[in-house]
Amino acid sequence: MMRLMSAMMPSCREVTKLLASGDAASASWMKRMSVRVHLSMCRHCARLARQLQAISETLRSAWAPSSANCGEPLKRRILDRLRSS
């Protein structure tokens, strides 16, 4: 098992690619495990992973529909235009 795991250990370059492309989430169990093991042993990749997480969280909240502040006036303007179209 250990030999199989070490043979499949991804490099930092591969881990970076997996995390940034979003492929890590949809990869096989084996691959996800090997990424997780790598992250537990490599502080550099762990930092990158945390930063990618921070980026996602920030933009998810900054770009959230609830932050868009639609307002009734805009809605009314749109409905007026659509009704008369």
Add this chain to the structure above:
Amino acid sequence: MAPAIFNLEDLRARKPETLNALVTEHLSTLLAGALAIGLSRPDAEEVVQDTFAAFLAGLDRFEGRSSVRTYLFGILYHKASNLRAKERREEGRDDIAAVVDARFDAAGMWARPPRGPEAQALDKEIRGWIERCSEGLSDDQRAAFFLKEVEGEEPAAICNVLGVSTTNLRVLLHRARLKLRECLERNWEKKAR
């Protein structure tokens, strides 16, 4: 929550309750999307209006094959990128993959490890950097990120909206995330100096 189903005939007849339901359901998402792509507030509001109008005007083309939300987004994206094209700034070749690749050695280990904020809690400054960094992304990268990360859309639907293949979408998101991270690091280093 399942999306509301709109009766196309009611939409065609411009029934007030149906129009209201349509706009109520989709307005905030479309507006958020337009802002995420980088339009100014006035432009975003105008494009969203035009999107709803275009949807109704071309109702016959809809056929209900995709979800209303995806279809509206397709219209929005098309209009938003046309608007942005008019005021296009210089966009250099996208070599972020090469830039990042150069940070690894031949064995694939970090030669120049990632630097940047370690903080678990995201303070206002870091958030501000990230938001400003997003301005350096291309329209399709921003739209892809919005649809994937904020809206949680399926890859197939996103591909539909942007008119790209699944491979291209993966590349878009990959480059977007790397660019954002590199930009975040640059901001952090500038401050640390």
